[in-house]
Amino acid sequence: MALRAVWLISHEPGTPLGGTVRFSRRYPTVEKRARVFNGASYVSIPEDGPFLKSLLFELRLLDEDKDFMESRDSCSRINKTSVYGLPVGGEELWPVVAFLKNGTVYACVPLVEQTLSPRPPLISISAVSQGFELLFGIQDFLYSGQKNDTELNTKLSQLPDLLLHACPFGTLLDANLQHSLDSINFASVTHPQKQPAWKAGTYKGKPQVSISITEKVKSMQYDKQDIADTWQVVGTVTCKCDLEGIMPNVTVSLNLPTNGSPLQDILIHPCVTSLDSAILTSSSIDALDDSAFSGPYKFPFSPPLESFNLCYYTSQVPVPPILGFYQMKEEEIQLKITINLKLHESVKNNFEFCEAHIPFYNRGPITHVEYKVSFGQLEVFREKSLLIWNIGQKFPKSMEISLSGTITFGAKSHEKQPFDHICIGGTAYLKLHFRILDYTLTGCYADQHSVQVFTSGKPKISTYRKLISSDYYIWNSKAPAPVTYGSLLLNLSLQDNF
Numbered sequence: 001m002a003l004r005a006v007w008l009i010s011h012e013p014g015t016p017l018g019g020t021v022r023f024s025r026r027y028p029t030v031e032k033r034a035r036v037f038n039g040a041s042y043v044s045i046p047e048d049g050p051f052l053k054s055l056l057f058e059l060r061l062l063d064e065d066k067d068f069m070e071s072r073d074s075c076s077r078i079n080k081t082s083v084y085g086l087p088v089g090g091e092e093l094w095p096v097v098a099f100l101k102n103g104t105v106y107a108c109v110p111l112v113e114q115t116l117s118p119r120p121p122l123i124s125i126s127a128v129s130q131g132f133e134l135l136f137g138i139q140d141f142l143y144s145g146q147k148n149d150t151e152l153n154t155k156l157s158q159l160p161d162l163l164l165h166a167c168p169f170g171t172l173l174d175a176n177l178q179h180s181l182d183s184i185n186f187a188s189v190t191h192p193q194k195q196p197a198w199k200a201g202t203y204k205g206k207p208q209v210s211i212s213i214t215e216k217v218k219s220m221q222y223d224k225q226d227i228a229d230t231w232q233v234v235g236t237v238t239c240k241c242d243l244e245g246i247m248p249n250v251t252v253s254l255n256l257p258t259n260g261s262p263l264q265d266i267l268i269h270p271c272v273t274s275l276d277s278a279i280l281t282s283s284s285i286d287a288l289d290d291s292a293f294s295g296p297y298k299f300p301f302s303p304p305l306e307s308f309n310l311c312y313y314t315s316q317v318p319v320p321p322i323l324g325f326y327q328m329k330e331e332e333i334q335l336k337i338t339i340n341l342k343l344h345e346s347v348k349n350n351f352e353f354c355e356a357h358i359p360f361y362n363r364g365p366i367t368h369v370e371y372k373v374s375f376g377q378l379e380v381f382r383e384k385s386l387l388i389w390n391i392g393q394k395f396p397k398s399m400e401i402s403l404s405g406t407i408t409f410g411a412k413s414h415e416k417q418p419f420d421h422i423c424i425g426g427t428a429y430l431k432l433h434f435r436i437l438d439y440t441l442t443g444c445y446a447d448q449h450s451v452q453v454f455t456s457g458k459p460k461i462s463t464y465r466k467l468i469s470s471d472y473y474i475w476n477s478k479a480p481a482p483v484t485y486g487s488l489l490l491n492l493s494l495q496d497n498f
Contacts, residue, residue, distance in 0.1 A: 001127045002030045002111040002170040003134065005045050006163070008156070009052060009105040011061055018062045019105065021048045023159055027170035030111050041116035043091045045109060054086040055098060055107060082132075083122060094119065097131040102143055106135040111170070130172045136306030137166075137175030137201075140240075144178065166201075174201030176305050201305055203242050207459035210240040211252060211310075211446045216470035219320045219432075223477040231320040233441050234470075235263070237310045241303035248455035249273075252310065252446055254297040260443035262294045263313040271301045272310070284314050296450075315442045321347040321467070324474035328428050335360065339403040339430060339474075343395040347441070351393045352466075354434040356403075358387040361420035361428075364412040371405030378403065385409070385418055391434075427479045432472040440465050 008023040026045060035042050046054070056062045085094035094116065098107035110127030114120055122128055141162075142155050158181065166173055166180045174180055179201065219231040241250055256262070264284045268275060278293040299310055325340040341356070343349060360366070366382040376391040389403055423429070448461040 001130050001172070002033070003027060003127065003131055003167065003172070004030045004034055004109040004111055004170065006134065006138075006167075007048070007051065007055075007105075007107040008138070008159075009055070009107065011056075011100060011103050011105055013061075017052065018056045019052060021052055022104070023156055024048055025160070025163055030170040033113075034111055037111070037113045037115070039115050043088060043093045043116075046088050046093070050088065051086070054088060054093075055084075055096070055105065058084050058086055059098065059100065059105065061100070061105070081122060083128065095122065095125065095128060097128060097135065099135070101139055104139075104142075106139060108135060133175045133304070133306065134167060134172050136304075136308075137177055140306055141177035141181075176201045176203055179204050202246055203244055203305060205242060205244075207244060207453070207455065207457045208242045208462070209250065209451060209453060209459050210462045211448075211451070211464070212238045213254075213440055213444055213446060213463075213465040214238065215440045215442065215444070215465075215467050217317075217321060217441055217467065218471045219473065221320070221324050221474045222479075223325050223475075229320070231317070233261075233315045233317050235313045235315065235440070235442065235444060237312075237446070238307060239303060239310045240307040243303065243453065243455045243459060244457065245455050247302045248453070249300065249302055250454070251298060251300045251452040253450040254295060254299075254444055254446055255450070256295045257443040260294065261315040261317045261441075263297060263315055263442065263444065265312075265314040266297070267312045268299065269301065269308055269310050271303060271308070273300050273302065275299065284316060315444075317441050319344050319346075320472075321441060322432060322434075322472075324430070324432070326428075326430050326474045326476050327478055328426060328476045329478060330426060333409055335407045335409075337403070337405055337407065339389075341391075341401050341432075343399045345399060348436055348439040349394050349399070350436065350439075351391075352435040352437050353393070354391040354432070356389040356391065356430050356432050358389065358430045359418060359423075359428075360385040360387075360407065360409070361418050361423040362412075364410040364417065366407055367410045368408040369405060371403065373401075373403045375401040378405075425480070426476055428476040429473045432469050432474070434467075434469045434472075436467040438465060439467050441467055 005026045006024065007021060010020045010022050012019050031045065045051070053062075082099045083095045083097055085092045086096050093109065095112065096107060096109055098105060108131045110125060110131040112120065112125055112127070138159070142152060145151075159177075162177045162180050166175070166177055213235060215233055215235045217231060217233050219229070221229045223229075237252070237254065239252065241248070243250070254263070262282060263279075264282045266279055266282065276293075276298065279297055282293050301310065321344055323342045323344065325338075327338045329336045337358070339356070339358075363385055366380060366385055369378075369380050369387070371378055373389070375396055376389055379388040379390060381388065387407075391401065395401060445465060446463045448463045451461050453459050453461075
């Protein structure tokens with residue numbers, strides 16, 4: 001198990017290259033092994049410049065590469081693993097582990113100890129796990145306690161020496177780079193016990209456990225009698241456990257209030273050691289009834305060093321958090337719009353932010369707007385043919401707000417005017433963006449007093465939760481035909497930059 005190369009790339013939208021390589025490390029001895037193992041299917045590691053361009057293209061982070069491209073964006077290329085194949089000089093470099101976090105792209109190329117033709121399954125390549133482990137370790141090191149660019153640059157300058165001891169000759173010994181920094185002699189860590197593949201080191205320091213629950217709510221609302229509105233909640237429980245010992249044990253319990261919506265379709269991290277069968281068998285395909293398992297949901301596990309997603313879940317909540325009505329009528333070069341939004345009484349009325357984006361596709365720039373808004377402020381982006389209704393942090397006591405107005409457009413230009421294959425004529429939408437802290441739509445929460453930690457010392461336990469909108473659309477009720485969520489994904493995923 002080894003790595004051929006590691007990169008840290010700063011994503012810089014608007015620049016000619018789209019980014020800058022902040023750090024790179026190649027391991028020539030591992031590269032020689034790759035040449036032997038891969039045989040005729042061997043592809044060499046490119047220089048930083050070509051690698052940067054190819055990776056940013058594959059991740060769709062280049063400004064000029066937003067349009068649909070069959071070789072990269074077709075349904076047959078849907079990627080759910082953060083493992084990519086990059087075109088290099090007419091060949092494909094695979095596997096490349098890469099992900100974007102905090103404006104930085106973390107990437108590495110694991111060693112595959114066999115031929116690449118036919119391509120082996122990822123689960124058989126143990127170095128992929130080590131690649132993720134190292135990249136997450138670097139991410140935690142760079143941004144743990146980092147307050148400004150000076151501190152970040154200082155940590156970047158320490159990476160060569162740290163990797164020399166934490167990952168000598170491309171073989172990961174300890175993903176906890178802070179531990180390596182704190183060690184006087186940068187001694188390699190030896191482990192008397194066998195450790196799982198996703199854990200390559202141990203932690204030394206103050207014990208602490210952080211648990212964060214993030215729920216994303218999606219919605220498609222039409223305000224039509226013959227078409228049902230749809231909505232879905234998807235939750236992610238993220239943990240970061242800084243605990244001493246090779247295999248510390250932790251148990252996290254997720255709880256629901258009395259009227260909470262049961263969690264379903266639960267997927268767990270491999271570090272979970274056991275689970276109640278009722279948790280795994282709860283599915284959104286089955287109709288909800290009084291016998292549905294409603295917790296507590298207990299997850300015993302031995303955590304990896306880096307932040308990880310303990311589990312994912314869905315839930316069938318009874319109503320969407322914000323109900324909307326959108327009507328658009330076209331009169332010559334003008335559009336008349338009417339929008340009503342209502343916050344459901346059960347939802348916490350305390351937003352970090354809340355705004356509605358109202359785009360107008362396939363038209364010229366906005367030349368004139370007359371409007372009346374009952375709450376919040378309206379911003380007009382004329383060249384983008386976009387209105388943004390900034391609702392703010394709270395709805396009024398009535399929980400209802402409205403916006404009406406008339407928009408006039410200029411002559412249609414083919415330069416930089418937003419275009420869309422779906423939003424033609426009366427087919428239009430508004431998209432809600434909001435975030436509510438210390439709240440989940442299902443009511444799911446992690447009680448810090450119920451978290452059990454079996455290790456030396458008493459850890460500090462912190463819990464967080466938040467609700468975020470994701471693909472929250474309200475369609476023009478006067479549209480000739482409804483837009484389904486599936487067709488929306490095929491068309492808007494490449495064009496929705498608002």
